[in-house]
Amino acid sequence: MTEFRAPVGTRDVLPPESARWERLAALFAGQVERAGYGLVLSPMFEDVGVFERVGEGTDVVRKEMYDFDDKGGRRIALRPEGTASVVRAFVQHRPTPPFKAWYVAPNFRYERPQAGRFRQHHQVGVEALGTDDADLDVEVLALAWSVCSALGLSQVTLLLNSLGDDVCRPAYLESLRSFLGAASLCDEHAAGYEKNPLRVLDCKRETCVTATADAPRLVDQLCEPCAAHFGRVRAGLDSLGVPYTLQPRLVRGLDYYTRTTFELAAESLDSAQNAVGGGGRYDKLAEALGGPATPGIGFGMGVERLLLACDAEGVFPVPASTLDVWVVDTTGGAEAVALTHELRGAGISADRSFDGRSMKSQFKSADRSGARLALVVGDNELAAGTVTLRDLRGGEQETVDRADLLKHVQERLS
Numbered sequence: 282m283t284e285f286r287a288p289v290g291t292r293d294v295l296p297p298e299s300a301r302w303e304r305l306a307a308l309f310a311g312q313v314e315r316a317g318y319g320l321v322l323s324p325m326f327e328d329v330g331v332f333e334r335v336g337e338g339t340d341v342v343r344k345e346m347y348d349f350d351d352k353g354g355r356r357i358a359l360r361p362e363g364t365a366s367v368v369r370a371f372v373q374h375r376p377t378p379p380f381k382a383w384y385v386a387p388n389f390r391y392e393r394p395q396a397g398r399f400r401q402h403h404q405v406g407v408e409a410l411g412t413d414d415a416d417l418d419v420e421v422l423a424l425a426w427s428v429c430s431a432l433g434l435s436q437v438t439l440l441l442n443s444l445g446d447d448v449c450r451p452a453y454l455e456s457l458r459s460f461l462g463a464a465s466l467c468d469e470h471a472a473g474y475e476k477n478p479l480r481v482l483d484c485k486r487e488t489c490v491t492a493t494a495d496a497p498r499l500v501d502q503l504c505e506p507c508a509a510h511f512g513r514v515r516a517g518l519d520s521l522g523v524p525y526t527l528q529p530r531l532v533r534g535l536d537y538y539t540r541t542t543f544e545l546a547a548e549s550l551d552s553a554q555n556a557v558g559g560g561g562r563y564d565k566l567a568e569a570l571g572g573p574a575t576p577g578i579g580f581g582m583g584v585e586r587l588l589l590a591c592d593a594e595g596v597f598p599v600p601a602s603t604l605d606v607w608v609v610d611t612t613g614g615a616e617a618v619a620l621t622h623e624l625r626g627a628g629i630s631a632d633r634s635f636d637g638r639s640m641k642s643q644f645k646s647a648d649r650s651g652a653r654l655a656l657v658v659g660d661n662e663l664a665a666g667t668v669t670l671r672d673l674r675g676g677e678q679e680t681v682d683r684a685d686l687l688k689h690v691q692e693r694l695s
């Protein structure tokens with residue numbers, strides 16, 4: 282019989298590794314909920330148009346999307362990223378702005394899998410809609426930074442750029458086009474630079490990197506309002522002590538960005554896949570999705586990549602077991618049923634062995650579980666109405682009245 286495996290580019294996350302995922306999501310929620318962001322759950326698939334509107338010129342949408350016709354003949358796509366879904370939900374439900382949302386969700390991209398690049402990856406992220414105040418940019422950037430710090434990551438660089446707006450970008454794109462027209466580019470971009478010249482700045486091929494070394498920079502051609510906005514973002518980050526590096530070549534892989542854009546690069550990871558997060562402003566996206574003109578900004582961080590960076594820096598390890606009690610019952614199992622139920626009901630985590638195992642085997646499982654206490658019921662204890670408590674770390678033990686059990690367990694755990 283065929284033994285099935287997880288599809289190429291996907292991974293199963295099992296305990297105890299999954300405990301890190303829980304902790305990471307909880308840490309993220311803690312950071313962003315403190316800043317007023319609320320959890321948003323949106324569908325894992327959308328009308329394909331939601332994503333086509335936001336990224337027609339990008340690989341993520343053109344080449345990597347999992348799109349298909351459903352049984353009702355609707356053209357559907359699995360979500361390749363979270364922003365378009367949240368903005369679609371904003372446009373649909375019109376919550377009162379500012380609307381501050383966070384999410385933890387899987388995304389699907391048909392990419393060539395490699396270390397740190399998956400076909401299903403997960404992002405924790407925030408989106409904030411309803412104001413173009415530069416203070417919000419500072420808040421969002423500071424949150425992204427604080428998540429890295431809270432994880433214990435110290436080898437991460439915040440790369441910052443401004444992509445301007447409808448006023449200054451068209452003229453910049455013209456100057457970039459004429460520069461690129463005279464440069465020798467890789468085959469892909471020699472053919473495609475006219476359509477989307479910004480993509481050339483993102484090309485990792487040596488030919489394009491060399492050819493664009495002296496390309497005109499958008500930061501030098503920002504209109505006055507965009508330059509002022511960028512100045513306020515930088516001053517705000519400086520005042521909070523959030524360090525950043527200006528990266529005028531940073532264009533990001535999605536089309537919707539305006540003004541502030543950023544990436545978090547982990548120096549501990551291979552440079553091809555070292556972005557642990559990225560984001561920016563998208564002041565035209567709500568309109569593009571049929572809603573009222575509503576500026577917005579957000580970021581997404583790749584859970585798998587964050588954890589790879591944590592591994593590389595030796596921080597945020599798999600947490601130790603949090604199990605309080607292992608019940609060892611050598612009287613047939615009925616005591617274990619009752620005791621685990623009683624303990625759990627009192628808020629104490631408890632587990633046990635099954636299948637009438639020997640005392641030795643049950644203690645082995647107790648040790649393996651990482652539980653702090655073993656609670657032993659043998660024939661003597663059963664007859665005397667007692668239970669023996671053994672500290673699995675220190676080794677000492679005492680026999681207590683069954684009636685006082687919870688009090689003793691709580692004392693030992695506290």
Ligand code: HAM
Pocket residue numbers: 361362363364365390392397398399400401402403404406407408534535556557558559560561562578579580581582583584585586587
């Ligand atoms: P993105 O840069 O495409 O942006 O993805 C955000 C992060 O998700 C990346 O920095 C990376 O850590 C992770 N990631 C992306 N693709 C993969 C993959 N194939 N395998 C593993 N990890 C991956 C966005 O998705 C935007 N929605 C971010 C945003 C939010 N912008 C504004 N708001």
